[in-house]
Amino acid sequence: MQKKESLTATRPNWADLWTGTGPSPQSSTDSPTNSDLPLSHREIRVRPPVNLLASPRFVALDVQHNVPLAPRTSLELGGPARYLVEAADEATVIEALRWADDRQLRVLVLGGGSNVLIGDEGWDGLAIHLGLRGLESHTSPQGVRLRVAAAEPWDDVVATAAAEGWAGIECLSGIPGSTGATPIQNVGAYGQEVADVIAAVHVWDRRAGCRRVLLPDACGFGYRDSVFKRDPTAAVVLAVELLLQPGGAPTLRYGELARAMQSSGATTVAQTREHVLGLRRRKSMVIDPEDPNRRSAGSFFTNAVVDTTVAEALVATAMQQGLVDDAAAVPRYALDDGQVKIPAAWLIEAAGFRKGERRGAVGISSRHALALVHHGGGRTRDLVAFAQEIRDRVQQRFGIELRPEPVFAGVTLR
Numbered sequence: 001m002q003k004k005e006s007l008t009a010t011r012p013n014w015a016d017l018w019t020g021t022g023p024s025p026q027s028s029t030d031s032p033t034n035s036d037l038p039l040s041h042r043e044i045r046v047r048p049p050v051n052l053l054a055s056p057r058f059v060a061l062d063v064q065h066n067v068p069l070a071p072r073t074s075l076e077l078g079g080p081a082r083y084l085v086e087a088a089d090e091a092t093v094i095e096a097l098r099w100a101d102d103r104q105l106r107v108l109v110l111g112g113g114s115n116v117l118i119g120d121e122g123w124d125g126l127a128i129h130l131g132l133r134g135l136e137s138h139t140s141p142q143g144v145r146l147r148v149a150a151a152e153p154w155d156d157v158v159a160t161a162a163a164e165g166w167a168g169i170e171c172l173s174g175i176p177g178s179t180g181a182t183p184i185q186n187v188g189a190y191g192q193e194v195a196d197v198i199a200a201v202h203v204w205d206r207r208a209g210c211r212r213v214l215l216p217d218a219c220g221f222g223y224r225d226s227v228f229k230r231d232p233t234a235a236v237v238l239a240v241e242l243l244l245q246p247g248g249a250p251t252l253r254y255g256e257l258a259r260a261m262q263s264s265g266a267t268t269v270a271q272t273r274e275h276v277l278g279l280r281r282r283k284s285m286v287i288d289p290e291d292p293n294r295r296s297a298g299s300f301f302t303n304a305v306v307d308t309t310v311a312e313a314l315v316a317t318a319m320q321q322g323l324v325d326d327a328a329a330v331p332r333y334a335l336d337d338g339q340v341k342i343p344a345a346w347l348i349e350a351a352g353f354r355k356g357e358r359r360g361a362v363g364i365s366s367r368h369a370l371a372l373v374h375h376g377g378g379r380t381r382d383l384v385a386f387a388q389e390i391r392d393r394v395q396q397r398f399g400i401e402l403r404p405e406p407v408f409a410g411v412t413l414r
Contacts, residue, residue, distance in 0.1 A: 059095040061085055069118045069127065072110060074176060074287070076295050077380045078118020078410070081108070081127035088131035090211075090238055094204055097236065100126040101206075108409050109236055111151055111178030114287075115185065115297055119410030120380045130180060132238060135160065139246070145199060146242045150180025154187075157242075162273040167248030168197040170269040171257065174280040176287050176298065180237040184228040185405070186221050190276055191253030194242075195221035202239040203228075211238070223341070224302045224405065232407075284367040293365040295374040300387060301402040304342040311340040314398055323350050344402055345370040351393045359386045380411055388413060 067084040070076050083105070085096040100107045106125035110116065134149040135157065144166050148157050158173045171190035172182075181187070182194045183201050198221075201214045212235075220227035228235060250272035252258040260275050261267075280286045284293035306314075315327045324330055333341045348369045349355075356366035361378030363386070365371035372383060391402045391413070404413055 059091050061092065061095055061099055063099070063126075067127070069110075069122060072129065073113035073116055073118060073297075074295065075117060075297050075374050075383070076376075077120075077374055077378065077383060079120050079122025081123045081125075083126045084129060085126065086129050086131060088133075090132065090204070093128060093130065093132070093236060093238065096126065096128050097204065097206060107233070111181050112153065112176055114176035115181060115405065116407045116409055117297060117380060117383070117411060119408075121410055123410050128236075130178065132180070134239075137164075142243060143248075144244045144246050146244060147239060148179045148242065149239050150178060150237050152179045153177075154179050154182055158273065161242075161244055162270045164246070165248075165269060166244035166246050167250060167269045168192075168244040169194070169242065170250050170272040171254070171276055173273040173276040174286040179240050183219060183221075183226055183237060183240055184232075186224055186226050186229075188224065190251075190257045190279070192251050193221075195219070195226075197242045197244060198240065199243040200241040201228075201237060202241070203235040203237050205235050207234060223305055223335075282367065284365050284371065292375070293367060293371065293373045295376065296365060296371045297406040299344070299370045299405050300372040301344040301348075301370060301391070302405050303344045304347065304400045304402060305335065305339050306342060306400060307339055310400065311342065314342065314400065317398060318350065342400065347394050347398060347400060347402065348390055351390070351397050353390060353393070359389075362386050384411060384413060 062085065064084045064086075065082070067081045068079075069081050070078045083100075085092065085099075087093040087096055097107060106123075108123050108125065108127045110127055110129045130151040132149040132151045135146065135152055137144050137146045139145075144164075146157070146161065146166070154175055154177055155173060157179055158169050158175075161168070162170050162173070169192065171192035172187060172194065175182075175187055175189060183198055186193055186195050188194065195216065198216055198219070200216075201219055203212055203214060204210075205212050218227070220230065228237065248269070250261070250267075250269045252261060252272075256279060257272070257275060260279065261272065264271075264275070266272065266275060277286060281288070284291050284296070285298060288294055311332050314332075315330045318324045318330050319327065331343050331346050335341055345368065348364075353364060353369065355364055355369050357364045358375070360382055361375050362383045363373055363375065365373050372387060374383060387404065395401050
């Protein structure tokens with residue numbers, strides 16, 4: 001049974017929270033899009049963003065008790081949240097955070113629920129379900145600046161950009177979840193990652209108690225990594241600004257995509273989006289209610305990033321064990337920092353796991369070795385045990401540790 005608790009809290013001077021207070025290295029207290037654009041430049045409002053300045057000077061929190069979280073995630077696993085707040089505006093997000101801090105409760109921020117794994121016992125704290133919506137664009141000499149509220153569905157944003165001919169995120173089509181999650185994970189696919197186009201990230205700084213606008217250098221982006229991921233309790237993402245290129249050429253760094261585009265004669269960002277969606281669909285990497293692999297968090301492990309000596313040892317081991325006949329058959333990609341990226345899906349299959357393999361109600365997707373799926377009626381502990389089995393065997397066989405990609409809430413991977 002869900003119970004609701006209605007609380008009214010009063011906070012002075014919400015306008016001060018909009019601009020933030022105090023210095024922050026490599027950050028700004030106001031968005032460059034608010035004042036830097038000449039009046040002669042075109043402004044397109046696709047959907048008005050939620051504005052904290054327009055919020056009331058008091059916030060009535062509707063705190064729900066014992067709320068099931070499994071239906072709010074793509075894996076459909078896990079227990080309830082002790083408390084949950086639906087936050088449709090920034091003022092409610094901030095007040096909910098203060099409510100939790102006053103009670104010394106842990107906080108879980110939920111967006112689309114596509115990259116989170118909830119423990120069977122649930123979340124013994126406050127879950128904040130973000131509902132911040134809004135999207136606006138401005139043109140400038142540098143390109144189109146697209147400001148997107150955190151709960152805006154990411155693929156809707158990509159679809160808008162592709163339809164307008166704005167290049168920069170077309171290869172990120174079909175990725176489920178909310179826009180606010182993209183800088184946290186630094187999402188990437190098919191040769192692009194969101195850090196390539198992020199101009200600023202608007203956050204609520206929980207420790208300083210103010211709103212900040214962080215420029216890219218302050219976000220600490222790395223491969224599927226950021227300062228937000230490394231220190232998840234420090235800030236909550238409220239909005240993201242992207243810098244896209246109108247009429248720009250699509251990014252075709254990924255061989256499979258480039259070949260598909262070339263064979264079809266496709267040249268535009270809109271056509272690129274359709275090809276990416278097709279590739280993802282064939283791998284069950286888009287949300288489809290009819291897909292038997294639909295209960296998934298997408299890629300469960302990130303690709304391994306190792307130094308050259310580890311990569312060379314992997315090639316030697318693969319050849320010694322008869323997994324490949326030629327060193328070139330071991331997929332590996334040199335990175336700019338001198339390290340080497342090894343596809344996790346290849347490591348999983350080379351370790352002896354196969355697509356469609358099951359452990360009761362959980363298993364590996366029948367279309368992609370990197371996706372773990374829940375077939376219904378399972379438990380989080382079952383999925384975690386299978387993930388540990390996969391990770392341990394890959395490490396034992398190749399000396400490479402796979403790292404999980406989803407956020408773990410109320411559960412750990414030993």
